[in-house]
Amino acid sequence: MAVPTQKPSSPHQKLEQIVILGLPSFLKRQDKEFSSKFQFLSPSESNLPLDQFLEAEAQNTQAAVCSAGFKISAEVLHHLPSLRLIVTVSAGLNHIDLSECRKRGISVANAGNIYSADVADLAVGMIIDVMRKISAGNRFVKTGLWPKQGNFPLGSKLGGKQVGIVGLGSIGVEVAKRLEAFGCKISYYSRKKKHFSSYTFHSNIHDLAFASDILVICCALTEQTRHMINREVLLALGKEGLIVNVARGAVIDEKELVRCLVQQKIAGAGLDVFEHEPHVPRELFGLDNVVVSPLLS
Amino acid sequence: MAVPTQKPSSPHQKLEQIVILGLPSFLKRQDKEFSSKFQFLSPSESNLPLDQFLEAEAQNTQAAVCSAGFKISAEVLHHLPSLRLIVTVSAGLNHIDLSECRKRGISVANAGNIYSADVADLAVGMIIDVMRKISAGNRFVKTGLWPKQGNFPLGSKLGGKQVGIVGLGSIGVEVAKRLEAFGCKISYYSRKKKHFSSYTFHSNIHDLAFASDILVICCALTEQTRHMINREVLLALGKEGLIVNVARGAVIDEKELVRCLVQQKIAGAGLDVFEHEPHVPRELFGLDNVVVSPLLS
Incomplete structure (x- = not known):
């Protein structure tokens, strides 16, 4: 022993x-x-x-x-x-x-690309949710309003929409791949044209916003991209435009985003990120055309 | 003149x-x-x-x-x-x-296939919504709970899931095409094997439910399909299983569906249709894992 x-x-x-x-x-x-x-x-x-x-x-x-x-x-x-x-x-x-x-x-x-597919799933889920009013319709039914108020207003069609991807990295590529299957047309903005991609490239963010029905923010937050989505870009997206952010809150000037949503300068938003998490601007709480997601863990 | x-x-x-x-x-x-x-x-x-x-x-x-x-x-x-x-x-x-x-x-x-793509979009939107808790998370944030209660529980991953399509008609094909882009694996049940499709065919609904993480009902309501999704099929789908119905309410035995959801015999549901519209079973109103959609017009 x-x-x-x-x-x-x-x-x-x-x-x-x-x-x-x-x-x-x-x-x-x-x-x-x-x-x-x-x-x-x-x-x-x-x-x-x-x-x-x-x-x-x-x-x-x-x-x-x-x-x-x-x-x-x-x-x-x-x-x-x-x-x-x-x-x-x-x-x-x-x-x-x-x-x-x-x-x-x-x-x-860092975590590399392991979350890219899941982030892209959420981006697409939020797009369908806002356009087809899924969260709003769910609330309408669950508060007992359907038998009292009759049918709910129709949403918008996803097929044929122009989608602008901001940042064609691993998340942007996954978002584009999914939305192509829904019949959307893809274009993108990034620092440089991506030679692996046949999607339409816009060399500035205003042109992309102007050409898009749906703008999906998928880029990294850097000193160059902080508040890149400002009032001018949102106005270029326009009254029928939807913005979805799965990147970082501060890529968008949040105050201007809230103002544009309240003033109906854009049609809606799907927001997974905010400038001062866990604080979300209260003006968004009452808007059915805005779907927000908390941090999950 | x-x-x-x-x-x-x-x-x-x-x-x-x-x-x-x-x-x-x-x-x-x-x-x-x-x-x-x-x-x-x-x-x-x-x-x-x-x-x-x-x-x-x-x-x-x-x-x-x-x-x-x-x-x-x-x-x-x-x-x-x-x-x-x-x-x-x-x-x-x-x-x-x-x-x-x-x-x-x-x-x-009838209207033929003109709605098929839009119905498929809604089916996929409801799948992502339930799995990634979009409506529930939206409500969590908008009722001011995020700063008070901290992060929200994680949902489930869509990639890699086995999806069973019930009825591979024009809607079923559109649902399958979209979910393939999310990395899901597709199989289906229908009266006959479809020779145009390479998806796995199951010749009975129980086998399909047992093999599936997500069951999507896309078939016509006929005397043969009425209450085809009964308690046995739901139990075969199982505790981790999600059911989505974009067909007609009566394809599912609604009472048994409600019972299975309340007893947590299945994981969740996305329901665009009900047996007695506009009446939706009240037991579903409090369930965060159930997303319901009213009739739109």
């Missing part, structure tokens, strides 16, 4: 530390599987303020996992001097100070 | 009569265009009961236009002895007593 020659190490002594910023719920659910390999540091479960927690616990931590809702600013990075890797569970990187990461030699990895 | 040689005829003397049964609203909107050619008889605008109206006004009427909500029974036909043609603005014919029409030599025309 073998005799232990040394005491077993303390449970966390040799485990790699990972600091969790924004607490992706999948990690919490799976932590039994990972806990034999990693020691998770969770500032959100500590009573200390973030900076004090990081100073006290995470000075040697080399890896962080974060979600899109957690801003990784230069100041946060300052409190993590040993950090070498950030993994975000989001596709977008706009919550991470990338130039500060570059300066400090921190690698950043 | 030409002198009239005879009095002008009374406005309706030589116009063909058309009796409108169920009052399709598009005819009311366009009646200026048609009124120079046809005299429209509208029993719904008369104070007389239908049979008395038809006896008094429509004994020579050869043509009727009707909608799906108006039952053209043998008794109605009895009051229209000169009738030669019924045009229904619906695709379905289940509201017309076809054997009585055959006996009386009355031709029947």
Whole structure:
């Protein structure tokens, strides 16, 4: 029978530390599987303020996992001097100070394209919902109005509509593929013409909006795309136009979007993202032609 | 100057009569265009009961236009002895007593496939809505719950799901084409294997339901299909299964459907049609996993 020659190490002594910023719920659910390999540091479960927690616990931590809702600013990075890797569970990187990461030699990895199909499904679902009044009709029936008020007003037809994709990346391509099956005609705007695509390219966003019945925002949020969808673009989309945003809230100037919807300068919106989540402008709450989606987890 | 040689005829003397049964609203909107050619008889605008109206006004009427909500029974036909043609603005014919029409030599025309693409769009919209909780999430945000209760529960992924189409007619084909673009796998049940299609054929509805994550009802309502979707079929679809009906309400045994939804024997439903429209079972009103659509006009 073998005799232990040394005491077993303390449970966390040799485990790699990972600091969790924004607490992706999948990690919490799976932590039994990972806990034999990693020691998770969770500032959100500590009573200390973030900076004090990081100073006290995470000075040697080399890896962080974060979600899109957690801003990784230069100041946060300052409190993590040993950090070498950030993994975000989001596709977008706009919550991470990338130039500060570059300066400090921190690698950043994101979720790549794994959500693209699901985001595209939601975009198409919101388009059909607004055009065919699915949420509004559902509410009409469930509040008992059908027998009292008679039939509900017809919506719009999807087939034959001109759809403008803003940002023909992996999400934009998936949205286009689905909408082609509905008989929509696809065109797009992006920084450069995509040579893999035969869709009509517009070299500026105004032209795309003007040519489109439905504008679907699928681009990354960067300093170049922040508030790219402003009042002029919305007016170019026009009174019959529908806008759908599955990118980031701040790609649209939200105040102008609300104004255009209230003033009926555009026909409707499907919004999966907002500038100041979880806060959604209250003016949208009463609009049947606007379908909004919260963050899911 | 030409002198009239005879009095002008009374406005309706030589116009063909058309009796409108169920009052399709598009005819009311366009009646200026048609009124120079046809005299429209509208029993719904008369104070007389239908049979008395038809006896008094429509004994020579050869043509009727009707909608799906108006039952053209043998008794109605009895009051229209000169009738030669019924045009229904619906695709379905289940509201017309076809054997009585055959006996009386009355031709029947329907709307053919003109609605198929739009019905398919609605079917796909309801699938995405239920699976991705679009209506429920919209209500969650618009009642101000997001900042108070935090994120909303995740829905299900559409990609990779097994979709069973019940009735691979023009609507079924359009539904299948769209869902293929979402990465779904298609199989179907119909009276006979369709040689134009490479989708997997099931020769009985139980096998299809058992093999499917999502069952989409697209068949005509006939004596053979009435209550074809019974408790056994719903149990075969199972706890994770979603049912969508864009055909006619009575293809499903509605009482059993409600029971299965309340008892969580199936995961959810998207319902465009009901057995006793405009009456929708109240048990469905509180279920977030059920999306219902009223009649539109």
